[in-house]
Amino acid sequence: MKCQRLTAALAASSVSSASRTGQTALLCSRRLQSQLHLQSQPTARTTRRHLHTQQPRRNGGASNPAMVFPCLDALETRSATLKKAKKEAARSDASGPEPSYTAGATQTHHSSEPFLLDWGGVLPEFDIAYESWGAMNADKSNVILLHTGLSASSHAHSTEANPQPGWWEKFIGPGLSLDTDKYHVICTNVIGGCYGSTGPSSVDPADGQLYATRFPILTMEDMVRAQFRLLDGLGVTRLYASVGSSMGGMQSLAAGVLFPDRVGRIVSISGCARSHPYSIAMRHTQRQVLMMDPNWNRGFYYGSVPPHAGMKLAREIATVTYRSGPEWEQRFARRRADPSKPPALCPDFLIETYLDHAGEKFCLTYDPNSLLYVSKAMDLFDLGRENQQVAAARRAERQSELKDGVAAAVDAPSCSLTLPDEPYQEQEGESAAAAAAAADADAGNLEIQRGAKPPQDLIDGLSPLRDHPALVMGVASDILFPAWQQREVAEALRLAGNRNVAHYELSEEQSMFGHDTFLLDVKNVGGALKNFLQ
Numbered sequence: 001m002k003c004q005r006l007t008a009a010l011a012a013s014s015v016s017s018a019s020r021t022g023q024t025a026l027l028c029s030r031r032l033q034s035q036l037h038l039q040s041q042p043t044a045r046t047t048r049r050h051l052h053t054q055q056p057r058r059n060g061g062a063s064n065p066a067m068v069f070p071c072l073d074a075l076e077t078r079s080a081t082l083k084k085a086k087k088e089a090a091r092s093d094a095s096g097p098e099p100s101y102t103a104g105a106t107q108t109h110h111s112s113e114p115f116l117l118d119w120g121g122v123l124p125e126f127d128i129a130y131e132s133w134g135a136m137n138a139d140k141s142n143v144i145l146l147h148t149g150l151s152a153s154s155h156a157h158s159t160e161a162n163p164q165p166g167w168w169e170k171f172i173g174p175g176l177s178l179d180t181d182k183y184h185v186i187c188t189n190v191i192g193g194c195y196g197s198t199g200p201s202s203v204d205p206a207d208g209q210l211y212a213t214r215f216p217i218l219t220m221e222d223m224v225r226a227q228f229r230l231l232d233g234l235g236v237t238r239l240y241a242s243v244g245s246s247m248g249g250m251q252s253l254a255a256g257v258l259f260p261d262r263v264g265r266i267v268s269i270s271g272c273a274r275s276h277p278y279s280i281a282m283r284h285t286q287r288q289v290l291m292m293d294p295n296w297n298r299g300f301y302y303g304s305v306p307p308h309a310g311m312k313l314a315r316e317i318a319t320v321t322y323r324s325g326p327e328w329e330q331r332f333a334r335r336r337a338d339p340s341k342p343p344a345l346c347p348d349f350l351i352e353t354y355l356d357h358a359g360e361k362f363c364l365t366y367d368p369n370s371l372l373y374v375s376k377a378m379d380l381f382d383l384g385r386e387n388q389q390v391a392a393a394r395r396a397e398r399q400s401e402l403k404d405g406v407a408a409a410v411d412a413p414s415c416s417l418t419l420p421d422e423p424y425q426e427q428e429g430e431s432a433a434a435a436a437a438a439a440d441a442d443a444g445n446l447e448i449q450r451g452a453k454p455p456q457d458l459i460d461g462l463s464p465l466r467d468h469p470a471l472v473m474g475v476a477s478d479i480l481f482p483a484w485q486q487r488e489v490a491e492a493l494r495l496a497g498n499r500n501v502a503h504y505e506l507s508e509e510q511s512m513f514g515h516d517t518f519l520l521d522v523k524n525v526g527g528a529l530k531n532f533l534q
């Protein structure tokens with residue numbers, strides 16, 4: 001089941017219509033809740049429960065009435081609605097596969113050669129979904145590969161087949177940053193994703209069942225190798241440029257490191273060369289929240305109610321990391337949705353209704369297992385030389401194990417991590433040590449701010465890019481991929497011998513949109529990109 005199938009389930013409920021209206025978060029949230037209550041037809045049991053939860057409980061001698069929780073009621077109603085929609089779908093097509101919904105029309109490259117992944121897993125075959133804009137020239141030398149952020153599909157720009165605006169609609173086109181008068185721009189959905197490329201919601205050809213969490217662990221490098229299989233299929237031997245933001249900024253660097261002879265230029269916007277602990281921590285919390293949703297069912301939720309509540313909360317956490325405090329100060333300040341009402345434990349402040357809305361929009365449009373795999377791949381990202389060498393050795397070993405054929409893949413190493421016998425213990429003096437370490441780290445970050453040397457391991461790891469013109473951009477208000485990470489990339493490239501590195505950092509005055517600036521700032525981000533590519 002693809003993520004679009006979740007959307008179809010949603011379409012059967014009233015949620016999607018509410019989410020698609022583009023109204024304010026508050027209106028959407030309220031309309032959503034009222035629609036859910038008015039239009040859904042819960043069973044007698046859920047009706048009873050709702051009557052019970054909707055009314056303040058006036059339990060005899062209590063001093064005050066119990067709170068009501070319309071936000072939780074809405075989640076319960078959605079579960080009931082989805083369950084009902086699934087049952088109806090099952091009745092109408094009890095034996096056939098679920099219909100294939102897509103984010104729109106995409107092209108698909110099918111690779112029938114087995115695909116070995118960095119951590120030992122194998123895909124016996126895979127699809128990669130892609131879209132493209134602008135004409136490819138005769139010698140195929142004008143191709144730009146555009147890499148996506150975590151949750152985007154290949155639909156970066158509208159196409160004839162899918163006129164919906166894409167996620168970089170204003171950056172791609174004749175005369176724009178990615179100038180389609182000059183370049184042929186290709187964007188793919190990553191493997192592990194859910195917009196047409198093979199991922200956990202795809203069928204494992206070995207047994208005809210959906211992969212779910214039998215899908216192997218992925219890396220950024222795996223995603224990039226899959227993209228180059230597509231380029232092979234298209235006969236593109238060398239890219240004019242590899243361009244990406246956020247996770248795409250990671251991939252853009254990885255493409256150059258893995259295939260230095262096949263990439264002309266590198267653009268990495270709000271990306272990094274290795275994930276740092278804060279970003280790993282933020283993605284960890286999203287995964288944990290999602291996995292704690294009982295509907296996640298260890299990944300085997302396809303065909304039943306998806307873990308929409310966990311997804312919603314995960315997206316709310318993610319949204320906190322994508323934007324910035326200054327933006328919200330200006331946009332929402334301390335305003336409440338309805339100051340005439342008493343405070344509520346459900347969304348109440350405008351910022352809460354905004355997060356609620358962000359969660360609503362996402363929770364049934366993206367496959368939860370894809371979120372787990374793709375975000376884990378981001379955590380694992382490290383272009384340091386040591387990590388590259390260890391990965392290469394592991395691949396070589398696995399390759400030789402697999403010489404006997406793909407069937408051996410079932411013996412692929414699987415995770416045997418156990419929790420430590422003892423819970424994490426704080427050591428005596430740890431606070432002092434931590435403070436000292438933090439001071440050292442701060443000093444290290446300050447050094448990077450001052451242009452001092454990044455770790456030698458990273459300089460060595462990026463050395464395959466020493467001859468590639470590179471554009472590295474960061475945003476001061478980004479808390480997820482902070483600006484010091486792009487400084488680190490730019491400096492490591494220079495120290496690796498690259499004399500053609502352009503580094504820009506947008507100040508808080510230039511952009512307060514945090515990490516998501518790359519999606520919004522056509523003038524600064526798009527302008528620098530256009531200049532660089534000319």
Ligand SMILES: N[C@@H](CCO)C(=O)O
Binds near residue numbers: 149150151152
């Ligand atoms: N908002 C972006 C940021 C991460 O790239 C996304 O969800 O993909």
